[in-house]
Amino acid sequence: MQARGGTFDEMFDEAGNTRPAYAEYCRWFGEQPPELMRRKNREADDTFRRTGITFNVYGEDAAEERLIPFDMVPRIITAAEWRRLSRGIEQRVRALNSFLYDLYHRQEIVRAGRLPARLLQSNDAWLANMVGFTPPGGIYTHIVGIDLVRTGPDEFFVLEDNARTPSGVSYMLENRETMMGMFPDLFSRVAVESVSNYPRRLARSLAACVPPAFTGGKPVVAVLTPGIYNSAYFEHAFLADQMGAELVEGSDLRVTEGRVQMRTTRGYKPIDVLYRRVDDEFLDPLTFNPDSMLGVPGIMDVYRAGGITIANAPGTGVADDKAIYSFMPEIVEFYTGEKPLLPNVQTWRCADKDSLAYVLDNLAELVVKEVHGSGGYGMLIGPTSSKREIAAFREKLVAKPDNYIAQPTLALSTCPIYTAKGLAPRHLDLRPFVLVSPEGIDITPGGLTRVALKKGSLVVNSSQGGGTKDTWVLKD
Amino acid sequence: MLGRTANSLFWMFRYLERAENTARLLEAALRMALTRDLATAEAEWRSVIATLGLQAAFEANHDSYDGLTVWNFVLRAPGNPANVREMLGAVRFNARMARTNISSDVWEAVNDNWMKLDKLLARPVGQTAVGELLASIRRTGTQVHGAFDGSMLRDEGYHFARAGTFIERADSTARILDMKYFLLLPSLSYVGSSLDTGQWEQVLRSVAGARVYSWLNAGQIEARGIVEFLVLDDRFPRSLAFCRNALRDCLGALARTHGVEGGAVALMRDSDTRISHLCVDQIFEAGLHEFLIDFLARNAAIGRAIAEDYRFHA
Numbered sequence: 024m025q026a027r028g029g030t031f032d033e034m035f036d037e038a039g040n041t042r043p044a045y046a047e048y049c050r051w052f053g054e055q056p057p058e059l060m061r062r063k064n065r066e067a068d069d070t071f072r073r074t075g076i077t078f079n080v081y082g083e084d085a086a087e088e089r090l091i092p093f094d095m096v097p098r099i100i101t102a103a104e105w106r107r108l109s110r111g112i113e114q115r116v117r118a119l120n121s122f123l124y125d126l127y128h129r130q131e132i133v134r135a136g137r138l139p140a141r142l143l144q145s146n147d148a149w150l151a152n153m154v155g156f157t158p159p160g161g162i163y164t165h166i167v168g169i170d171l172v173r174t175g176p177d178e179f180f181v182l183e184d185n186a187r188t189p190s191g192v193s194y195m196l197e198n199r200e201t202m203m204g205m206f207p208d209l210f211s212r213v214a215v216e217s218v219s220n221y222p223r224r225l226a227r228s229l230a231a232c233v234p235p236a237f238t239g240g241k242p243v244v245a246v247l248t249p250g251i252y253n254s255a256y257f258e259h260a261f262l263a264d265q266m267g268a269e270l271v272e273g274s275d276l277r278v279t280e281g282r283v284q285m286r287t288t289r290g291y292k293p294i295d296v297l298y299r300r301v302d303d304e305f306l307d308p309l310t311f312n313p314d315s316m317l318g319v320p321g322i323m324d325v326y327r328a329g330g331i332t333i334a335n336a337p338g339t340g341v342a343d344d345k346a347i348y349s350f351m352p353e354i355v356e357f358y359t360g361e362k363p364l365l366p367n368v369q370t371w372r373c374a375d376k377d378s379l380a381y382v383l384d385n386l387a388e389l390v391v392k393e394v395h396g397s398g399g400y401g402m403l404i405g406p407t408s409s410k411r412e413i414a415a416f417r418e419k420l421v422a423k424p425d426n427y428i429a430q431p432t433l434a435l436s437t438c439p440i441y442t443a444k445g446l447a448p449r450h451l452d453l454r455p456f457v458l459v460s461p462e463g464i465d466i467t468p469g470g471l472t473r474v475a476l477k478k479g480s481l482v483v484n485s486s487q488g489g490g491t492k493d494t495w496v497l498k499d
Numbered sequence: 500m501l502g503r504t505a506n507s508l509f510w511m512f513r514y515l516e517r518a519e520n521t522a523r524l525l526e527a528a529l530r531m532a533l534t535r536d537l538a539t540a541e542a543e544w545r546s547v548i549a550t551l552g553l554q555a556a557f558e559a560n561h562d563s564y565d566g567l568t569v570w571n572f573v574l575r576a577p578g579n580p581a582n583v584r585e586m587l588g589a590v591r592f593n594a595r596m597a598r599t600n601i602s603s604d605v606w607e608a609v610n611d612n613w614m615k616l617d618k619l620l621a622r623p624v625g626q627t628a629v630g631e632l633l634a635s636i637r638r639t640g641t642q643v644h645g646a647f648d649g650s651m652l653r654d655e656g657y658h659f660a661r662a663g664t665f666i667e668r669a670d671s672t673a674r675i676l677d678m679k680y681f682l683l684l685p686s687l688s689y690v691g692s693s694l695d696t697g698q699w700e701q702v703l704r705s706v707a708g709a710r711v712y713s714w715l716n717a718g719q720i721e722a723r724g725i726v727e728f729l730v731l732d733d734r735f736p737r738s739l740a741f742c743r744n745a746l747r748d749c750l751g752a753l754a755r756t757h758g759v760e761g762g763a764v765a766l767m768r769d770s771d772t773r774i775s776h777l778c779v780d781q782i783f784e785a786g787l788h789e790f791l792i793d794f795l796a797r798n799a800a801i802g803r804a805i806a807e808d809y810r811f812h813a
Contacts, residue, residue, distance in 0.1 A: 074603070075595070075610050251595055260598040270599045274813060275501050286502045288655060288809040289757055 033438040044099045092490035094440040098472040102499040111365030121358035123163040148340030158336040160232040160461040165334035167457040173436040187340040191471040193258040198493040214498040216468035222265030228460040229296045235329035244268040247299040278321035296332040345394045373424040382429040389429045469494035502810035505659045511593035512663035518586040519640035520671040522633045527704035544569040550678040575620045584620040602650035612639040662749040669742035677791040696720040706737045727779040761808030770797040
């Protein structure tokens with residue numbers, strides 16, 4: 024849809040004046056010769072290609088590697104805004120972990136009548152064999168990505184929680200490296216919070232969650248990737264490299280002597296903490312999908328016996344479910360005893376009769392999403408869809424209302440991107456990355472800003488043609 | 500280090516070496532074809548295909564050995580699964596597999612060159628472009644080795660990579676020598692026969708040894724000297740002796756860091772006692788071809804033993 028009048032632009036106010044956060048950037052931008060900026064813009068792509076920051080597109084030729092388009096205009100957040108956001112994020116992540124613990128133990132929230140039991144029964148990500156088990160350190164979501172959208176000066180909403188395997192953090196890091204490489208002078212003029220120690224913090228956070236079987240010394244951490252053809256292989260290799268961890272595939276691993284061990288040039292060596300980028304269902308062919316070649320037969324038994332830490336814990340995907348999302352305000356309140364600092368987007372659960380009726384009457388205005396969907400697939404954006412698309416979606420919705428939730432079409436904020444014709448506003452969101460360990464919650468300032476590159480588009484997913492920006496949190 | 504990663508480093512450098520050696524072989528043939536008559540040129544292109552062991556695949560697709568057809572076949576033909584484009588792809592594939600164990604400098608040297616060369620090799624390579632293209636392939640090796648020497652930790656990964664380099668290089672030098680010898684001296688003994696010095700120079704050129712050989716030998720081209728140079732001179736980095744010394748060092752370093760000597764060290768020792776004391780006359784007496792075939796088999800066996808010793812495969 025076209026951005027409606029009243030869309031909040033992050034850089035310019037209604038009168039066209041530069042907002043204070045962008046003042047110095049805009050001054051700098053105005054001083055740059057246009058030809059230089061054009062050249063830098065071309066060079067950015069080369070930088071990404073050379074360093075190999077590419078992703079593979081599912082369903083295409085295995086050799087096909089694409090770039091996620093990078094926009095060289097940063098998205099800037101003030102220190103005060105960030106303080107407020109990070110308090111809200113921390114509260115939400117704390118609640119998520121308590122919630123997951125409760126779900127797999129006494130289910131107090133269900134007993135208290137605050138969450139319908141059917142939401143768990145119908146949830147594909149629910150893992151019965153996690154019931155009664157407490158992961159090492161009591162941590163379920165070691166790494167969380169919280170998707171935020173903005174609609175006004177003080178209006179931030181949580182659009183989605185990614186408790187399963189949030190991706191994109193390598194882009195956050197490489198975008199910054201690229202910006203610093205391209206415009207070193209800019210960073211001497213604007214004081215920006217650093218993001219570069221994320222891999223170190225991740226390594227420390229993972230090492231703080233050793234399993235009971237850990238025998239001392241330096242914990243052995245490994246990143247489990249589905250392999251070189253996975254769309255996020257670059258990120259897996261990048262994180263392993265930066266953390267000083269081994270990058271392993273299922274074929275490198277086997278279970279012996281009650282441990283998950285990797286085949287090294289010196290023989291098999293036990294792993295203490297496995298940061299897995301493989302979905303639950305492929306993790307253990309003995310427990311889940313028997314055809315999986317990506318996992319390790321027997322790893323779940325080792326896990327339950329305390330032989331390894333798996334991050335994030337199996338079964339955390341329950342919390343990513345969009346029907347659960349609609350209960351997040353209650354969930355935050357139930358576990359923290361506080362009102363949520365970051366509001367949800369208003370959500371209609373199509374499983375409710377009344378809500379379904381409302382949604383069906385207003386399809387052309389709403390965004391309808393699959394409860395378990397992700398990546399921008401399987402959703403309807405009413406205002407940009409044709410009558411025929413809406414009619415087709417209506418049939419799916421009526422056939423399986425439990426499978427859907429609906430939200431108003433938000434006027435997502437915009438920020439300019441660099442185009443051949445100058446700066447042009449595009450809609451964006453923000454995914455901050457949060458690390459959770461027994462030592463506490465650690466939020467990297469900023470996160471990944473995803474931006475729709477098509478004029479008026481509200482879809483920011485990279486799989487759907489979205490790009491990314493460097494995200495700055497200003498120092499006080 | 501993971502066994503799989505060690506395997507990737509080993510093969511990354513084998514393919515890199517293979518691509519470079521193949522480019523040198525083509526460069527030498529190209530030069531010869533330009534300076535000699537048509538029949539000699541055709542024989543030279545034929546020997547390139549034979550040296551690379553591609554006769555069957557080539558003849559299944561082509562009837563005649565002209566330069567344009569041969570270099571396109573060797574460089575990029577889909578009918579030749581062992582083409583240089585595939586080799587460079589394999590270098591990059593293995594570099595990506597071992598990405599966490601190579602430096603950014605090495606990765607960028609691999610990736611930069613691959614991006615450029617893969618695009619060039621996607622289309623037929625014409626007469627005017629081939630020279631520069633072959634030089635670029637050769638330079639890829641130079642750049643990757645340079646980045647490697649300047650930025651890699653001297654740990655086991657370094658030695659696996661170098662083991663791959665020298666096994667492949669020794670294999671290549673031995674094959675080139677064997678092929679030329681076979682073509683030049685089908686039944687003669689080497690002593691006193693009047694040789695086509697151009698052909699022998701060609702051998703030297705194929706292994707980048709022409710300049711240094713004539714400097715060492717005051718321009719005298721003769722079979723005995725060339726064989727001695729390529730087999731026994733441990734100062735020349737593409738000679739069999741040099742490659743064996745370097746490989747021996749790698750195996751020793753690996754055995755020391757791992758605290759055990761595996762099958763590869765044993766095979767190396769065995770071949771040391773059999774061949775390292777031979778002088779050039781003894782080699783010719785027993786037959787250069789027989790010597791080279793034995794050498795190739797031992798070299799390959801050491802490669803297999805490394806994979807076994809260090810758990811390259813599950």
